[in-house]
Amino acid sequence: MSALREVLRRMLFMRRFEEAVIALFERGDFEGHYHVYIGQEATALGALDAIPPTDYMYTTHRNHGHLLARGADPTGLMAEILGKVGGLVGGRGGSYHAAWPEGLVPVTSALVAGNIPQAAGTALAIKRKGTDQLVVCWFGDGAVEEGAFYETMNLSAMWKLPVLYLCENNSVPAPYRAMGQYPSSTHAARSLTDVVAPFGIPGHVVDGTDYEAVRQLVTELAARCRQGDGPQFVEARTSRWPGSYGLWPAQTGGPFDVRWVWEPAGAPEEVREWTASSDPIVLLGQRLAAAGQLDPEGLSQLDQEVKGEVATVVEEALAQEDAPAAQTLAHVFADR
Amino acid sequence: MPTMTYAEALCQSLLDTCEAEPNLIFIPAAFGGLSPHAKSFAPFYARFRDRIYPAPISEIALCGIGVGAAIAGLRPVIDVLSASFLYQGIAQVVNEAANVHYMTDGKTRCPVIFHAMQGVLPGEAAQHNRCLSAELWNSPGLEIVLPASPEDAAGLWKTAVASPNPTVFMDHQLLMGMTAEVPAHVEPIPFGQARVVRSGRDVTVVATLAVVERAVRAAEQVEASDSISVEVIDPRTLVPFDEETIVQSVRKTGRLVVADETIRSCGVAAEVVARVQERCWGDLKGPIQRVTLPDVPIPFSRPQEAVVAVTPEKIAQAVRLVARYQ
Numbered sequence: 001m002s003a004l005r006e007v008l009r010r011m012l013f014m015r016r017f018e019e020a021v022i023a024l025f026e027r028g029d030f031e032g033h034y035h036v037y038i039g040q041e042a043t044a045l046g047a048l049d050a051i052p053p054t055d056y057m058y059t060t061h062r063n064h065g066h067l068l069a070r071g072a073d074p075t076g077l078m079a080e081i082l083g084k085v086g087g088l089v090g091g092r093g094g095s096y097h098a099a100w101p102e103g104l105v106p107v108t109s110a111l112v113a114g115n116i117p118q119a120a121g122t123a124l125a126i127k128r129k130g131t132d133q134l135v136v137c138w139f140g141d142g143a144v145e146e147g148a149f150y151e152t153m154n155l156s157a158m159w160k161l162p163v164l165y166l167c168e169n170n171s172v173p174a175p176y177r178a179m180g181q182y183p184s185s186t187h188a189a190r191s192l193t194d195v196v197a198p199f200g201i202p203g204h205v206v207d208g209t210d211y212e213a214v215r216q217l218v219t220e221l222a223a224r225c226r227q228g229d230g231p232q233f234v235e236a237r238t239s240r241w242p243g244s245y246g247l248w249p250a251q252t253g254g255p256f257d258v259r260w261v262w263e264p265a266g267a268p269e270e271v272r273e274w275t276a277s278s279d280p281i282v283l284l285g286q287r288l289a290a291a292g293q294l295d296p297e298g299l300s301q302l303d304q305e306v307k308g309e310v311a312t313v314v315e316e317a318l319a320q321e322d323a324p325a326a327q328t329l330a331h332v333f334a335d336r
Numbered sequence: 337m338p339t340m341t342y343a344e345a346l347c348q349s350l351l352d353t354c355e356a357e358p359n360l361i362f363i364p365a366a367f368g369g370l371s372p373h374a375k376s377f378a379p380f381y382a383r384f385r386d387r388i389y390p391a392p393i394s395e396i397a398l399c400g401i402g403v404g405a406a407i408a409g410l411r412p413v414i415d416v417l418s419a420s421f422l423y424q425g426i427a428q429v430v431n432e433a434a435n436v437h438y439m440t441d442g443k444t445r446c447p448v449i450f451h452a453m454q455g456v457l458p459g460e461a462a463q464h465n466r467c468l469s470a471e472l473w474n475s476p477g478l479e480i481v482l483p484a485s486p487e488d489a490a491g492l493w494k495t496a497v498a499s500p501n502p503t504v505f506m507d508h509q510l511l512m513g514m515t516a517e518v519p520a521h522v523e524p525i526p527f528g529q530a531r532v533v534r535s536g537r538d539v540t541v542v543a544t545l546a547v548v549e550r551a552v553r554a555a556e557q558v559e560a561s562d563s564i565s566v567e568v569i570d571p572r573t574l575v576p577f578d579e580e581t582i583v584q585s586v587r588k589t590g591r592l593v594v595a596d597e598t599i600r601s602c603g604v605a606a607e608v609v610a611r612v613q614e615r616c617w618g619d620l621k622g623p624i625q626r627v628t629l630p631d632v633p634i635p636f637s638r639p640q641e642a643v644v645a646v647t648p649e650k651i652a653q654a655v656r657l658v659a660r661y662q
Contacts, residue, residue: 090441101443106407117400125408151397331442334500
């Protein structure tokens with residue numbers, strides 16, 4: 001349980017980090033479209049805690065949570081989002097293309113399904129070199145609508161490539177998260193796991209708000225992948241945070257309040273139902289509280305620590321210079 | 337020096353590079369296409385079968401697999417066969433491979449090779465005849481290689497395999513049977529060095545790929561009929577582009593014709609013209625002429641096909657036109 005308390009602390013850090021991102025955007029500290037991971041924190045942590053840092057990872061436009069859970073430097077990520085010189089990729093990529101090449105997150109395509117064949121290609125390289133690595137490939141349910149997804153499922157199944165396809169379906173109502181078929185308004189299949197079945201790729205559904213369930217499933221699938229069984233497909237189901245309903249993230253209902261763990265009904269109406277049924281922080285906090293591992297005072301203290309850490313991250317990132325104009329033309333090509 | 341076909345020289349280069357680079361793989365491999373000279377690649381298929389992945393018709397996935405495999409240390413060659421088919425995978429070429437190094441601030445390299453045959457073939461009509469050099473040139477981050485002779489095919493291939501960047505290597509089905517003397521051991525030919533195919537005093541002709549040889553025939557025609565001395569220059573790579581060799585030639589001749597099989601509007605010729613006028617305004621004796629495909633899809637009918645084709649006769653006509661300016 002003390003390990004789960006640490007998980008809660010990391011989830012809280014991700015939440016406060018992204019609340020800070022929204023606030024920075026709203027006061028004009030950076031421009032451009034961006035996406036937050038609020039409500040999906042348990043999925044990234046559960047999956048990546050099951051994967052060693054020697055495995056590759058490909059993420060998407062919604063990458064903040066994946067990169068933080070992977071262990072990327074938060075100040076580097078915040079600086080990247082702000083276009084600063086000390087960003088993970090020098091301020092070149094922004095939120096869309098934040099990546100961590102040193103941490104085997106080689107590049108981030110922000111195009112839906114753009115990363116899926118790339119992950120398969122890296123898995124082909126692994127297979128050819130004969131190491132026991134694998135590739136984690138994150139994408140959203142929208143990627144299952146793209147042609148590149150189907151071509152890559154076929155190829156990776158034929159070639160038995162060591163890839164874990166982690167599909168995050170972040171639009172599932174709470175009652176459907178853990179089981180059963182859930183139809184999508186934009187897909188004819190009854191369930192996303194049905195889509196990979198004809199390719200012989202095992203498909204698994206997991207409640208993406210449940211850290212332990214995700215971690216256990218990914219641990220098991222990673223072992224199968226490393227044995228040479230070929231790709232695995234996971235649909236991790238979460239419920240969309242109301243702040244991500246619109247085209248732009250919004251701090252709907254105000255910042256998260258740790259007291260909602262004990263009293264979700266106290267959350268503002270716009271987020272009340274989601275908080276009670278679907279917020280992974282609330283759900284885990286309630287479990288820890290029920291087990292006597294967490295009390296309001298303890299969580300409040302934890303939150304103050306986390307807020308302090310995030311404030312430092314923001315301060316340090318904002319203090320950096322913008323990626324300089326003089327470097328604009330650099331790195332179109334690599335030197336021979 | 338031994339005489340070899342373009343296909344034989346390229347095959348020898350494939351053998352040499354596979355020998356030297358154990359990470360060089362091919363997904364799939366169909367060199368020579370429908371040409372009778374495709375059989376010249378038999379030694380490569382026989383000796384390096386384990387480097388070749390037969391693959392489904394899945395260009396977008398294959399191009400992306402090339403990106404991911406290159407990032408992780410392989411030297412993948414994604415063979416899309418015809419340049420026209422590159423459109424099926426184009427997102428992974430122009431919007432993924434081309435951007436990887438830049439988007440990561442120079443931290444990640446993506447040395448994938450996309451191989452295709454490019455150029456207009458008789459009877460192939462609108463959808464199988466597309467020439468993509470200009471579209472690709474409009475996507476910063478890609479090296480573009482257009483070998484027009486047996487030795488260039490062999491030497492430029494070696495440089496492509498050693499390149500740290502995404503490279504589009506486009507040969508031409510009609511060139512597969514071209515013969516020339518080729519050194520027994522071909523050295524890598526650096527990118528960005530144009531070849532002066534033929535020296536001349538009066539008119540410079542810049543041409544690419546299969547059009548280079550047509551430009552030489554045009555030069556021979558006008559020299560015999562009109563005593564016009566023509567210099568023919570093949571840039572060999574569009575990216576990097578050897579502007580200097582062309583500028584030096586135009587400063588000498590004062591007249592330029594650009595001949596290429598991309599579409600006229602925003603085509604390769606248009607870009608060459610723009611660059612030359614920026615640097616040679618005072619040296620030019622008259623307007624520059626382009627010989628290109630017109631702004632029309634490629635028709636199937638023979639008489640219609642003849643209207644659009646880039647031929648030695650059309651190049652000769654353009655040379656005569658510019659030669660009138662003094």
